[in-house]
Amino acid sequence: MPRAYHFHGLKLESDFHLPALAPWDGPRHARCDVVVRRAAVPPRLDAPDHVGPLFQTKGTSEYLLALPGTGRILVRNGDEVLVDAEPDADPTPVLSGSLQAVLWHQRGLLPLHGSVIVVGAQAIALCGHSAAGKSTLAAVLAARGHAVVADDVCVIDPHETQVLAGCGRLRLWRDALDRLGLESRALERAARDKEKYVFDCGIRSAQERNRLTAIILLSRRDSGAVTIERLRGARAAGALRGVVHMRRPASALARGPDIFAGLTRLVAGGVTVWRLHVPHGAPSLDEAATLALGVLEA
Amino acid sequence: MSGIFWLASYPKSGNTWLRAFIATLISGEPADINKLTFLGGFAGSRSAFDEALGIAAADLTLEQQTNLRPRAYEIWAAEAKRPRYCKAHDAYHLTPAGEPLFPTNATRGAVYIVRDPRAVAVSLAHHNGRTIDAAIDRMADADATFSNSPNRLDEQLQQRLLSWSDHVGSWRQAPFPVHVVRYEDLHADPAAFGATARFLDLPDDVERLASAVAAASFARLQEQERAAGFVERPRQALAFFREGRVDGWRDALTPAQIARIEQAHGPMMRRFGYESACADGLAPRICTTPSAA
Numbered sequence: 001m002p003r004a005y006h007f008h009g010l011k012l013e014s015d016f017h018l019p020a021l022a023p024w025d026g027p028r029h030a031r032c033d034v035v036v037r038r039a040a041v042p043p044r045l046d047a048p049d050h051v052g053p054l055f056q057t058k059g060t061s062e063y064l065l066a067l068p069g070t071g072r073i074l075v076r077n078g079d080e081v082l083v084d085a086e087p088d089a090d091p092t093p094v095l096s097g098s099l100q101a102v103l104w105h106q107r108g109l110l111p112l113h114g115s116v117i118v119v120g121a122q123a124i125a126l127c128g129h130s131a132a133g134k135s136t137l138a139a140v141l142a143a144r145g146h147a148v149v150a151d152d153v154c155v156i157d158p159h160e161t162q163v164l165a166g167c168g169r170l171r172l173w174r175d176a177l178d179r180l181g182l183e184s185r186a187l188e189r190a191a192r193d194k195e196k197y198v199f200d201c202g203i204r205s206a207q208e209r210n211r212l213t214a215i216i217l218l219s220r221r222d223s224g225a226v227t228i229e230r231l232r233g234a235r236a237a238g239a240l241r242g243v244v245h246m247r248r249p250a251s252a253l254a255r256g257p258d259i260f261a262g263l264t265r266l267v268a269g270g271v272t273v274w275r276l277h278v279p280h281g282a283p284s285l286d287e288a289a290t291l292a293l294g295v296l297e298a
Numbered sequence: 299m300s301g302i303f304w305l306a307s308y309p310k311s312g313n314t315w316l317r318a319f320i321a322t323l324i325s326g327e328p329a330d331i332n333k334l335t336f337l338g339g340f341a342g343s344r345s346a347f348d349e350a351l352g353i354a355a356a357d358l359t360l361e362q363q364t365n366l367r368p369r370a371y372e373i374w375a376a377e378a379k380r381p382r383y384c385k386a387h388d389a390y391h392l393t394p395a396g397e398p399l400f401p402t403n404a405t406r407g408a409v410y411i412v413r414d415p416r417a418v419a420v421s422l423a424h425h426n427g428r429t430i431d432a433a434i435d436r437m438a439d440a441d442a443t444f445s446n447s448p449n450r451l452d453e454q455l456q457q458r459l460l461s462w463s464d465h466v467g468s469w470r471q472a473p474f475p476v477h478v479v480r481y482e483d484l485h486a487d488p489a490a491f492g493a494t495a496r497f498l499d500l501p502d503d504v505e506r507l508a509s510a511v512a513a514a515s516f517a518r519l520q521e522q523e524r525a526a527g528f529v530e531r532p533r534q535a536l537a538f539f540r541e542g543r544v545d546g547w548r549d550a551l552t553p554a555q556i557a558r559i560e561q562a563h564g565p566m567m568r569r570f571g572y573e574s575a576c577a578d579g580l581a582p583r584i585c586t587t588p589s590a591a
Binding site for chain 2: 052053054055065067068069070093094096097098129130131173174175176193194195196220224246247248249252
């Protein structure tokens, strides 16, 4: 029996349990926008344009992932994910992370690798590579009463300079939960082989879309103070390119020119871009959260 | 010709020092220790893996990550316009899928830096914020692996070290050209840098070599770390470039600790000319066996 989820304003139905998404709470008979199905998936695409060691693409709308240990997954047209899982494999992590970004690329939107908080009606994206501390910082900001509307995949409509709101769920590793003083016992695991848990921040954004005001690029530092600097112009656009989620598959799907145009539009349209250097350690997280909120005054 | 030269070593054996030298030699400018990735990156880098393969390692199991690392290196090699000089701390080993972690088809060769394990033990203890005895235990652990915690997401991928002896031995058996250089020889004789430069097809004229050796001196690297920090310093270490002495271990290790290291790694130490302090009385204190200590 497929389950229905709220997926950044869309209704998603899945044959797989996706704990990082909130259950669908819209009209019961609403049309389904995206489906995730168990199905037979061919080992290769017919006449692909790009063939890499892990994935193939054809045109702008077909992406096939062949991942030993997980299975084959076909993402097409931005509305269909077919999963041919290996016996005993758990495809949940890739369905909850990397592949969502591919799907948004196919829908012509701009997914950045980041989590998003909303302050008032203004969205701040916290971006960076894996292990940069995006979700942890979002959790600190949630503890200050701000809504979390995306974790790991920040979905931007660059034409409207808006972020599409998802649910307030973060995927946090056990050591982040410990640092934040949160108990993991009652939380659901995000993946069965990892000490990574789904934490519902409990605060929803009032709007389905929020104006993107600032993008903060997280950068880890070995020591010293928490600092923030503003990036402008080409430097800002260049830095943003580094946090486009699933950039290589997007490029294979011929999204490069649109991504460039979208990033340029964001910077030219007044979205401020910042680099936040955060040294390791819990005390610096509070300071980082304060500096992150300070960008709204710029 | 592009491809990858691996700059391989057990941790705390002079890898960053060598990379600073190479970076200076290539650019002609004193290397910035926080900007060494232009040489070619780090084999254990999570973000470089994600970027090359177009998938987040965080979404994969540890076994999947290790199995896919050779594919990432093949992409690095295929897309490089010049040779890449990549840091590696893994032992040369097979992935769970049974193929070499460092694929021969992507590799031009490797420089392997070996350092006296007694000095490594002292440096590793400071680096990890642990006791020297814990460092000695780790160096003797045939299954030693790091960045494999199930509780957190490290910036590095899981890396298998094996024991110190097995690490050294593994790279000596790699099926591509491996230039082995002793840390102590790099200290004692700049000619050791020259031979390494020649192996890497880098300029080896005397003037340029001398200037690169001077710019990458331990004191200069320490100065840089004091002034601007070092991105690779682990949070528990007070400093990455701590002492850099060849024989500092003589003051730092107890006779029992020296004996433990020599018992665990004697054959490999002798192969590289690291004489037993217990046997020849080089240590300042009288050596005893661990059980007698």
